[in-house]
Amino acid sequence: MARGPIRPHPTPVGATDPRAVARSSSARPRAVTMPWAAGALLLVCAAVAGCAAAGEPERPREKPSRSAGARPSAAASKAADPRLLPGMPPPLDPRDLYAADRPGRLSPVVKRFPSRVYVPNTLSNTVSVIDPRTYKVIRTLPVGNQPQHVVPSWDLKTLWVNNDLGNSLTPIDPATGRVGRPVDVHDPYNLYFTPNGKYAVVMASADRALVFRDAHTMRVVKSVPVSCYGVNHADFSPDGRYFIVSCEFSGELLKVDTARMKVVGQQRLPFAGAMPQDVKISPDGRTWYVADMMADGVWVLNGDAFTRPRLMPTGDGTHGLYVSRDSRRMYITNRGEGTISVLSFATGKLVDRWRLPGGGSPDMGGVSADGKVLWLSGRYHSEVYAIDTRDGRLRARIPVGGGPHGLAVYPQPGRYSLGHTGVFR
Numbered sequence: 001m002a003r004g005p006i007r008p009h010p011t012p013v014g015a016t017d018p019r020a021v022a023r024s025s026s027a028r029p030r031a032v033t034m035p036w037a038a039g040a041l042l043l044v045c046a047a048v049a050g051c052a053a054a055g056e057p058e059r060p061r062e063k064p065s066r067s068a069g070a071r072p073s074a075a076a077s078k079a080a081d082p083r084l085l086p087g088m089p090p091p092l093d094p095r096d097l098y099a100a101d102r103p104g105r106l107s108p109v110v111k112r113f114p115s116r117v118y119v120p121n122t123l124s125n126t127v128s129v130i131d132p133r134t135y136k137v138i139r140t141l142p143v144g145n146q147p148q149h150v151v152p153s154w155d156l157k158t159l160w161v162n163n164d165l166g167n168s169l170t171p172i173d174p175a176t177g178r179v180g181r182p183v184d185v186h187d188p189y190n191l192y193f194t195p196n197g198k199y200a201v202v203m204a205s206a207d208r209a210l211v212f213r214d215a216h217t218m219r220v221v222k223s224v225p226v227s228c229y230g231v232n233h234a235d236f237s238p239d240g241r242y243f244i245v246s247c248e249f250s251g252e253l254l255k256v257d258t259a260r261m262k263v264v265g266q267q268r269l270p271f272a273g274a275m276p277q278d279v280k281i282s283p284d285g286r287t288w289y290v291a292d293m294m295a296d297g298v299w300v301l302n303g304d305a306f307t308r309p310r311l312m313p314t315g316d317g318t319h320g321l322y323v324s325r326d327s328r329r330m331y332i333t334n335r336g337e338g339t340i341s342v343l344s345f346a347t348g349k350l351v352d353r354w355r356l357p358g359g360g361s362p363d364m365g366g367v368s369a370d371g372k373v374l375w376l377s378g379r380y381h382s383e384v385y386a387i388d389t390r391d392g393r394l395r396a397r398i399p400v401g402g403g404p405h406g407l408a409v410y411p412q413p414g415r416y417s418l419g420h421t422g423v424f425r
Contacts, residue, residue: 049203073282085240085258087196089415091425096283097238097329101413101424102223103371109156110411113174115368117375118383118408120147120161121401127161128384128400129177132368132409135386135396141179143170143394149364149406154193154200154215159408162188164205169218174410183218186211190232190406192419194258195240202421203231203245210245212261222261228252233278236418237303238285244303246276246290253290255306265306269425278364278420280321284347289343291318291332298332300348314341314350320364324389325371325413331389333362333376340374340392354392360385366409366422377404 081090093099117130120143127147128378129139144163150172151160161170171180190203192213200218202211210224210231230249234256237243242264245254251274256266269276269371275294281303282289290299290309296316301309317336324331329351332341333393338360342352356362363384373395374387388398406421415425 002420027166038075062204076256081239083239085194085196085243087198088240089195089425091238092415094238094285096327096423097281097285098283098323099417101325103325103413105413106369106411107156107415108411110174113411114177116174116177116410117384117399118150118159118161118172118410119335119377119404120150121382121403122146122148122164122405123402125166126401127172128404130384130398130400131153132373132386135398137398137400139177140401142173143179144168144182148188148241148407149190149223150408151406151419152408152410152412152422154416154418156411156414156417159410160191162191162406164189184365185213185218190420191232192234192243192423193417195236195416195418195425197416201243202236203234204230205230205248210256210261210263217298223254224261224263226254226263228254228266228354233276233420235279235281235423237281242303244279244288244290244301244306244316246279248275248277248293251275251294253306253309255303267306269295269299270308271311277319278321280323280423283323284345285329287348289321289330291321293319293335294319296334296336296339298343312350314343315353317361320362320376322365322367322374325367331367331374333364335361335363335379338362340387342377352392354387356385356387357394363404364406364421366407368409369412375407375409377407379403379405 081275087323089185100248115132119128126142128137131138133134143161144166146165147161148164159172167186168182169185187204187207188202189205192201200215205212208226212222228247228250230247231245232248234243236247243256251269255269257264273294277291277293280289288301288303297311297313299309314332315337317333319335320333322331330343338356340354341350342353360378361380362376363379374389376385382402384398384400388395408421412422
């Protein structure tokens, strides 16, 4: 198992700091699509309605009947506030976006699914499946080239493995653990779903695009070109009307109108060589947090105003952001120093820091259904960490494949998934 650093992504045009290459999260050894090439492809697609990305068939190779995004019922849509994104389920509690994520509050859809931790190994082209009761790898699934994240579908029925360099999504049935036939999707570095379950949004990092796809068939609906480099993570506003995207290689943030599928705001972070990663909104919906692995902290942002953010230092290589089951705290991974910072939403301040004994590289992950364990991949150490959320004690260190990245804990509480490694509401 490889334990060295992940191979870096080539330096993109517009990158402002050479250290960005050495510490890149995506670490994909291929050239970035140049603006003129992306533009030419988009012009062709504009002329031919419904065209897919280069090299993709018009239809997936299987009918993904159990895959992402059954649309909400008519009754649910009628009950929704008209200010919400049409078709979006109304929040359980307008004061707490994560009210549906309480310990053990599993949807009937996932109630009988076995509890597992799915770990994509970018250098091994596999997914390690861990039994959280025994802390043992019970299966190793071969998938496509350079799997980056394991993403729960909007309707909670399918786990999608994002095979970035393999240009495909591999479906896993979480009820049985069976692997389905891959679906052709170009450059799927990361994957999100609109809050109404209508579209999948592919973070096509190298293609420099946000690609809206039908959440049932994965066919391209609209490809939105972006002028920044390295789109990778996102989160949605309380009303679902917009989402904010981080661009890691040019140190920028985008604000995107969900319904119009249009970039409506863009700003460069006020730090030379900024490299934004995970994005998370506060439970009350007022504050956005953006991890930055080069600024070694979290940017605190007013998403509605989209004004200049302030930096809160947390630790070396700040990367992932995870909300506790009681909506009171956020766990912040500091990949470069092997620590996890704990933020209080009530005060907006850091209240603790947990250090992995013997070091490590905590990256992406999620919180167990009961809220007692924070599961994180060890990106540069071919391992996974199980951390007690009461005191930060390391419960287990589990060997996996090379370059473990966006692991998913599944099932988790929540009514629907917004994507990534499991953002539930």
